[in-house]
Amino acid sequence: MGERRMVEPNVEFIEKIKEAGGDFLKNCFQCATCSTVCNLSPAANPFPRKEMIWAQWGLEDRLLGDPDVWLCHQCSDCTTYCPRGARPGDVLAAVRKYAFEKFAFPGFLGKIVGTPSLFPVLLLIPVVLLLAVLAGTGRLYFPQGEVIYSKMFSVATLQYSFITGTTLALLMFVVSISRFRQAMNKNSLQLTHPENKQGFIPALTGTILEIVTHKKFSECGDNTVRQYAHLLTFYGFIGLAATAGLGAFYEIVLHTPSPYPLIHPVKILGNLSMIAIIIGLTILVVRRIQGYEKSGNSTYQDKLFLYNLYAVAVTGIFLEIFRLGGIGWLSYSTYFAHLVFIIILLIFAPYSKFAHMVYRFIAILWSRMNGRGEPGALQYEQIVSVEAVGEQVAEGEAVPAAVAKG
Template structure:
């Protein structure tokens, strides 16, 4: 006689998935259409049907240590073709949210980044922080620069106010990401048991990063084809803006500590820089890519809501912060050129949004950058993804 397997469902986990955007979970009747239509799934290891079964049965440990949950690119092909309207793409998204909470270095941050009831706390932290960092609470008192013009560094000094705050934030975010990646990797490894290791972790990392840079997995999606371009524009816009930030630091401290003077088109020294400076041109190109990426993702999300689902709070709060960064950044730039003092407050909110983006990165939807990469490397390293 075969042995019976006793399954202990974690009902609280099931409820958390349902409340976190996976409310259609129980509609699934296991037809496997979703696994057939998913082009992202590794050969021989299909998802997301098995994740739907595991979620219905409350198999928390298995799901939170599953690379497949993170290999999903949320393209929504499965959701569009599911005959029961069980929205497997949205369910996997809700499971990823639980995964982020599970590996979080600071669980409180994961809670405020994923629970709509804590939205006021999410923004109150950076708002209070930057309010205390402002030397002038009355914007009429902010002095003008040597040319008699508005300058944001006079409203909020770059050093120490901005630099120290963001260096500490970056250290916190990096430590959180490192701890999360380590916990996710160890969980996946423990569940995988005996692995047929590829033997080349470095090669698997390089191959995964190459896939990410080319966004080739998104090209496998059918329903949400435009998402590839929106995501790619946003990805490279972030990369461009990261270079701009580093470049501005080099200008500032290169001039202050190494006494490098402005030469040619390079304006070493304090901002604002003229519009023909390469750093300004890169900032403008990145901002346009940023805006275009956001618009494509937004239109795609709204236009495909019937087939792909509207997303959950988890998706929308991330998109709100991203839009907040871009909108306040461009608006504060325009208001400074127009010499309108309200620009100081817009700049204040710009700092609030930027801080939120980075401090919550390993706890919000932004965390997919770390954890999907980890799952892609693990899938290759463990021999699970042989594509």
């Protein structure tokens, strides 16, 4: 018999999870079907059944420090098969949303990104910043003559602004991620298996390979098409970042000013990246519209990231079309909007869905280094007695359906 524990539910936390999309949380009766059908769940201490009871009991600390919340790829297989309609995939998504805000530094920015009613404030921040730069450089007007975007914001102004902004965002990110790591370390007693531990280099290599191939998406049986959509979006995004770097190299090092012809390497890379993003995101959006069951419930942050990235790609295509058409005011307005969306994407990275990738990366790395184990079927020896169910649930152990119902 293990040590007795007093569960102190955090009712406010339960309400927040319900508000963030885990509305049907209380329907769960711990049958463990979800853990059985999840192809990504490790054999020992599988998810998401244990997360469901932790969420029902309001065990905030357990969930915030649980790497499994991030190992989930929201394929919704568990939601499809849950006999009680408790939507475990959505509950994990709601916990992730809560974690973004909880770990965010400074917290008020996390709140702005995570609260739909504060969207106007989110939009206003980059608009005011850009207008201030235009006013400060004496360019608060539509430039005349041939459309050249550096007439509006000089290359140097953009470079310095973005370097400063992204450095600040990176520093904030480091604080958020270290809070997350501390929370996981506190939780390690329940989840680690020393015999499976990997060293830093093999763990890092495995994590990078897992992320760049999006291998886990293909293992989520009911939702394989998401792998291609996510890959297109992921590499489109990396392509856009590379385009910005290549553009700076041509401008600053090679002294070759923009605009470039359509067959220039910067243009080719930029256009291919935007097309990849538009195709990838269109698949994701259409799937969300067509099948709530298959795609899972979208949190506000999911939608914000998705539509903002869409806006970056679409305005990027249009600002080129308008420039070629020589329509000055339309080109510069679109360029302004394009920069607003890029700032939202980058500056708010530590608090948005963008952070998802980084949190997942850290969780996978941590899991490998701490012997969290590979996915697999529940083992016979994990079957426990009915009397032990309460304790085992609290410890995050596996409880097969028959026993839990027994």
